Amino acid sequence: xxxxxxxxxxxxxxxxxxxxxxxxxxxxxxxxxxxxxxxxxxxxxxxxxxxxxxxxxxxxxxxxxxxxxxxxxxxxxxxxxxxxxxxxxxxxxxxxxxxxxxxxxxxxxxxxxxxxxxxxxxxxxxxxxxxxxxxxxxxxxxxxxxxxxxxxxxxxxxxxxxxxxxxxxxxxxxxxxxxxxxxxxxxxxxxxxxxxxxxxxxxxxxxxxxxxxxxxxxxxxxxxxxxxxxxxxxxxxxxxxxxxxxxxxxxxxxxxxxxxxxxxxxxxxxxxxxxxxxxxxxxxxxxxxxxxxxxxxxxxxxxxxxxxxxxxxxxxxxxxxxxxxxxxxxxxx
Amino acid sequence: xxxxxxxxxxxxxxxxxxxxxxxxxxxxxxxxxxxxxxxxxxxxxxxxxxxxxxxxxxxxxxxxxxxxxxxxxxxxxxxxxxxxxxxxxxxxxxxxxxxxxxxxxxxxxxxxxxxxxxxxxxxxxxxxxxxxxxxxxxxxxxxxxxxxxxxxxxxxxxxxxxxxxxxxxxxxxxxxxxxxxxxxxxxxxxxxxxxxxxxxxxxxxxxxxxxxxxxxxxxxxxxxxxxxxxxxxxxxxxxxxxxxxxxxxxxxxxxxxxxxxxxxxxxxxxxxxxxxxxxxxxxxxxxxxxxxxxxxxxxxxxxxxxxxxxxxxxxxxxxxxxxxxxxxxxxxx
Numbered sequence: 001x002x003x004x005x006x007x008x009x010x011x012x013x014x015x016x017x018x019x020x021x022x023x024x025x026x027x028x029x030x031x032x033x034x035x036x037x038x039x040x041x042x043x044x045x046x047x048x049x050x051x052x053x054x055x056x057x058x059x060x061x062x063x064x065x066x067x068x069x070x071x072x073x074x075x076x077x078x079x080x081x082x083x084x085x086x087x088x089x090x091x092x093x094x095x096x097x098x099x100x101x102x103x104x105x106x107x108x109x110x111x112x113x114x115x116x117x118x119x120x121x122x123x124x125x126x127x128x129x130x131x132x133x134x135x136x137x138x139x140x141x142x143x144x145x146x147x148x149x150x151x152x153x154x155x156x157x158x159x160x161x162x163x164x165x166x167x168x169x170x171x172x173x174x175x176x177x178x179x180x181x182x183x184x185x186x187x188x189x190x191x192x193x194x195x196x197x198x199x200x201x202x203x204x205x206x207x208x209x210x211x212x213x214x215x216x217x218x219x220x221x222x223x224x225x226x227x228x229x230x231x232x233x234x235x236x237x238x239x240x241x242x243x244x245x246x247x248x249x250x251x252x253x254x255x256x257x258x259x260x261x262x263x264x265x266x267x268x269x270x271x272x273x274x275x276x277x278x279x280x281x282x283x284x285x286x287x288x289x290x291x292x293x294x295x296x297x298x299x300x301x302x303x304x305x306x307x308x309x310x311x312x313x314x315x316x317x318x319x320x321x322x323x324x325x326x327x328x329x330x331x332x333x
Numbered sequence: 334x335x336x337x338x339x340x341x342x343x344x345x346x347x348x349x350x351x352x353x354x355x356x357x358x359x360x361x362x363x364x365x366x367x368x369x370x371x372x373x374x375x376x377x378x379x380x381x382x383x384x385x386x387x388x389x390x391x392x393x394x395x396x397x398x399x400x401x402x403x404x405x406x407x408x409x410x411x412x413x414x415x416x417x418x419x420x421x422x423x424x425x426x427x428x429x430x431x432x433x434x435x436x437x438x439x440x441x442x443x444x445x446x447x448x449x450x451x452x453x454x455x456x457x458x459x460x461x462x463x464x465x466x467x468x469x470x471x472x473x474x475x476x477x478x479x480x481x482x483x484x485x486x487x488x489x490x491x492x493x494x495x496x497x498x499x500x501x502x503x504x505x506x507x508x509x510x511x512x513x514x515x516x517x518x519x520x521x522x523x524x525x526x527x528x529x530x531x532x533x534x535x536x537x538x539x540x541x542x543x544x545x546x547x548x549x550x551x552x553x554x555x556x557x558x559x560x561x562x563x564x565x566x567x568x569x570x571x572x573x574x575x576x577x578x579x580x581x582x583x584x585x586x587x588x589x590x591x592x593x594x595x596x597x598x599x600x601x602x603x604x605x606x607x608x609x610x611x612x613x614x615x616x617x618x619x620x621x622x623x624x625x626x627x628x629x630x631x632x633x634x635x636x637x638x639x640x641x642x643x644x645x646x647x648x649x650x651x652x653x654x655x656x657x658x659x660x661x662x663x664x665x666x
Contacts, residue, residue, distance in 0.1 A: 096505070099444050099498075107440065107494065111432050111487070149482055152504070154444070157497045161440065164490045165432075171485070172429070172619050286505050 004236050008033035013080040015039045015067050015113070016087035017060075019047030020190040020197060021129065021182075024228045025084055025235055030059050039076060039087065041066040046089065047197050051328035052189045067109040074116040077124060082239050085113060085166075086129040088159065091196040092287055095155035103158050110162035114169045114177075126166060126177040127238045130248065134160040134181070137289040141222075142256075144295035145181070145248055153287040163248065170246040178244040180234055182251050183294050187228030187314060188321035193330045200225070200262075204315075205330060207266050208323055213275035216284060219260030224253040224293040227314035230307040237303045244303060252294030255311045265312060270319055337569050341366035346413040348372045348400050348446070349420035350393075352380030353523040353530060354462065354515075357561045358417055358568055363392050372409060372420065374399040379422065380530050384661035385522045400442040407449040410457065415572050418446060418499075419462045421492065424529040425620055428488035436491050443495035447502045447510075459510040460571045463496040463581065464489070465627060467514070474555075475589075475628035478514070478581055486620040496581065503579040511577040513567055515584050516627050520561030520647060521654035526663050533558070533595075537648075538663060540599050541656055546608035549617060552593030557586040557626040560647035563640040570636045577636060585627030588644045598645060603652055 012029055016022040017038030029036050038060050040048040053060065065072040067087045077083060088106050089095065095102035110128075117124050134157075135143050136150035151157045166177040184198055192201035203213045234251055238244045257265070263275035280288060299305045309317075322329060345362055349355040350371030362369050371393050373381040386393065398405040400420045410416060421439050422428065428435035443461075450457050467490075468476050469483035484490045499510040517531055525534035536546045567584055571577045590598070596608035613621060632638045642650075655662060 099448065100441065103441055103444055103494075108433065108436055111436055115432065146481070148479070151497060152501070154498070154501065157494050157501065161436075161490050161494045164484060165487070168485070168487065168490065 004032050004240070006240055007236070010034050010081040011037070011079055012082045012084065013037045013039065013076060014084045014086060016047065018042065018050060018052055019086065020052070021185060021228055021231055022084070022086045023052035023189050024187070025086070025232045026053060026060060027056055028232050028236070030056050037061040037063060037076065037080070039063050039065060039067065041087070045091070045094065045196060047191050049189070049191070049329065051325065067113060068104055070112045070116065073113050074120055077113070077116045077121045080121060080124050083117065083124050083126045084235055084239070085110070085126055088129065089155065092133070092153045092155050093283060094196065095153055095158070096283070096287070099154040102154050106155065106158035107161040111165050114165050114175065117175055118169065118173055122173065122175050124175065125239055126175065127235050128163060128166045128177060128179040129235070130163040130179040130181045131156070131159050132181050132183045132250065132292060132294060134163070138292055141291060142252065142293050142295035143250070145250055145298055152289060167246055167248070176242070176245045178238050178246065179248045180238055180251055181248060182226070182231060183253070184223055184225045185228055185231045186225055187318050189228065192322060203263070203266060204318055204322055207270045207273040207319065208326060210272060213263045213266065213273070215259050215263050215275055215277045216280045217288070219258060219263070219277045221259050222256050222291040222293055223259060223262070224256050225311055225314070226251050226253055226307055227309035230309055234299060234303070234305045237305050241303050247302070249299035249303065250294040250296045251299065251307070252296035253307050253311070256293045257311065265315060269312070269315055337365050337573070339573055340569070343367050343414040344370070344412055345415045345417065346370045346372065346409060347417045347419060349380065351375065351383060351385055352419065353385070354518060354561055354564055355417070355419045356385035356522050357520070358419070358565045359386060359393060360389055361565050361569070363389050370394040370396060370409065370413070372396050372398060372400065374420070378424070378427065378529060380524050382522070382524070382662065384658065400446060401437055403445045403449065406446050407453055410446070410449045410454045413454060413457050416450070416457050416459045417568055417572070418443070418459055421462065422488065425466070425486045425488050426616060427529065428486055428491070429616070429620070432487040435487050439488065439491035440494040444498050447498055447508065450508055451502065451506055455506065455508050457508065458572055459499060459508065460568050461496060461499045461510060461512040462568070463512040463514045464492050465514050465516045465583065465625060467493040467496070470622045471625055474624060475585065475626050476583070477628035478583055478631055485622060500579055500581070509575070509578045511571050511579065512581045513571055513584055514581055515559070515564060516586070517556055517558045518561055518564045519558055520651050522561065525655060536596070536599060537651055537655055540603045540606040540652065541659060543605055546596045546599065546606070548592050548596050548608055548610045549613045550621070552591060552596070552610045554592050555589050555624040555626055556592060556595070557589050558644055558647070559584050559586055559640055560642035563642055567632060567636070567638045570638050574636050580635070582632035582636065583627040583629045584632065585629035586640050586644070589626045590644065598648060602645070602648055
C-alpha cells in the first residue's frame with residue numbers, strides 16, 4: 001500500500017506512544033527514518049508498558065507526562081510535522097466507575113492538545129485514534145460512518161467529544177485533523193493483564209496460563225478484528241493523505257467471527273487451551289452492544305487501506321509474542 | 334395542556350434558576366405550589382439576573398453556587414422529586430475562545446450532577462435543557478430527532494456530551510432523565526446585554542434604545558422561535574410523563590420566519606425601530622448553520638405539547654417587558 005518515505009526526517013509526536021498501538025506505530029516510524037517523540041503517562045491501569053519500546057528506546061525521544069498537562073503539551077507540540085493522538089482511557093467499565101477521569105483524559109485533554117496546536121503549531125497534521133464504541137448497539141450491519149451515533153457508556157460519549165473537537169478544529173481553524181474509528185485491535189504490545197484494553201488480551205493470557213477463556217453470553221456475538229500492523233498502516237495513510245482532512249474512517253476486517261468461534265480458534269492454536277461459555281456479568285451486560293462489525297469501504301476507496309493480516313496469522317503471532325515475553329506483561333502466578 | 338397539580342408540595346431543584354428559562358420555570362412552579370430550590374452561579378457573563386426572581390424571592394430557597402462544585406451539588410440534590418437541569422454556558426462564540434470552561438460547565442459538571450444523583454438520590458426525575466445547536470448545519474428541514482448530529486462549535490459538542498450522560502444514566506442506572514432540545518427561546522428574563530444567550534436579546538435592546546438591528550448575511554436565514562412560557566410548559570410535561578424517560582424531544586414552532594422578516598416585525602411593533610443588513614463577522618460565519626427549524630411532532634404526539642404563544646404576541650410582551658424594566662437588564666447608555 002503506502003509509500004511512506006515521506007516520513008523520513010519528519011518530526012512526529014505520538015501520544016500514548018508507550019501503549020499498544022502507539023508503540024507499534026513508533027517502531028514503524030523509526031524504521032521509516034522519522035524523528036519520533038513519544039508522550040506517555042505510564043498510568044499503571046492504562047496501556048503504557050516500557051517493554052513495548054525496549055528495542056527502540058535509544059532511537060526516540062521519550063517524554064513521560066500526562067496529556068492532561070497543558071503546559072507540557074504546549075511545549076511538546078511545537079515544531080512537529082505530525083501528531084498521532086493515541087493517548088486515551090480505554091476501559092468501558094472504568095469509565096462508568098470513574099466517569100470524571102475518563103472525561104478528563106478522553107475529552108478535556110484532547111481539547112487542551114488542540115488548543116496547544118492552535119496556539120503553537122497550527123500547521124501540524126493530526127491523526128486521532130477514535131473508536132467504534134461511539135456507534136453503540138448497531139442499528140444495521142455492517143456499520144458505516146453514517147450510522148447513527150449512540151454511545152452506551154461514558155467512554156463512548158467522551159471519545160466522541162474528543163473526536164469531534166478534532167474535526168471542529170479542522171473545519172473552523174484549518175488545523176488538519178482526521179479520525180480513525182478503530183474496531184477491536186490486537187497483537188504484540190496490547191495490555192493482557194486484564195480486559196481494560198481489549199478482552200482478547202486477557203483471553204490470550206488465559207490461554208498461555210492454561211486457564212479457561214470465559215466467553216460471555218451465548219458466544220454468538222459477532223466481532224471484527226484488526227491486527228495491529230494493519231491499524232498502524234491506516235494511521236500512516238491518514239497522516240499523509242490530504243483527502244483525509246476533516247474526515248472520519250472506520251477500520252474493519254473481512255473476517256467477521258463469533259466470540260465462540262474466536263475462542264475455538266485460540267483453542268486450536270494453543271494445545272491445552274479451553275473455553276467456557278458463561279453468563280454476562282451484570283455490569284458488562286449493561287453496556288454490551290450485541291453484534292458489531294464495520295463497513296470500511298470509505299477508507300479503502302479514499303485512502304487505499306485494506307487489512308492484510310488474517311485473523312489466524314495474527315493470533316499465532318500474538319500467542320508466540322506473549323508466550324515469549326509474558327514476564328514483561330503480567331506477573332507470573 | 335398539562336394538569337400540573339402533581340407538582341404541588343413537591344421538592345424541585347432548578348439549576349440555572351436565576352437565568353432566563355429557569356426563572357420563568359421557577360415562577361410557574363411556585364404558583365403550582367412546589368417547594369423550589371434554585372441553584373445559580375451568578376457568573377456575570379451568563380444568564381443569571383436576580384431581578385428575574387425578584388417577585389418570588391421570598392417563596393423559594395436560593396442557593397448561590399456553581400454546578401461545577403460537586404460537594405454543593407451532592408448536598409443539593411438530596412430529597413428532591415424533580416431536577417430541572419438548566420445551568421449552562423450558552424455562548425457559541427465564548428465556547429470557541431474559552432473551550433475548556435464550556436467543557437467544564439456543559440459536560441463535566443453535568444456528569445458530576447448525575448453522579449451526585451446516582452449516589453444520593455437515584456429516585457429523582459431529571460429534565461435536561463439541551464439545544465438544537467447539536468444538529469449543526471441541517472441536512473434537511475424540518476430537523477427531527479433522528480437528524481444526524483454534527484455540532485459546528487465547541488458548545489454543541491459539550492452540550493451533546495451533557496445530554497448523553499443524562500440518557501446514559503437513565504438507561505444504565507435507571508435514573509429517570511430526558512432532554513429537550515430547545516430552539517431559539519425568547520421572552521422576559523432573557524439576557525439582552527449582549528448576544529451571549531440569544532441574538533434576539535440584543536435586537537430587542539437595540540430596538541428599545543433606538544439603535545439599528547444588525548441582520549447578518551442576507552437576512553434570508555430561516556429560524557423558529559419559542560416564547561418562554563411554551564418552553565416552560567414543555568419542561569413541566571416532560572417531568573411528569575414517564576413516557577419521556579430516556580427520550581430526547583425537539584421543541585419548535587409552526588411559525589418559521591427569516592431573520593429579515595423578524596427584524597421587520599420588530600420594526601413594525603416599535604415606532605422608530607430600524608434594521609441594517611450587514612455582512613457576517615468572520616467569527617460568526619465560521620459557526621453559522623444556515624436555515625434551521627425543527628420538527629416537533631414527537632413531543633406533540635408523546636407528551637401533548639404544542640407552542641401556544643404566537644411570535645407577534647411574544648414579541649409584543651417582550652418589548653413591553655424590557656421597555657419597563659430595562660434598568661435591570663442593561664446600563665442605560
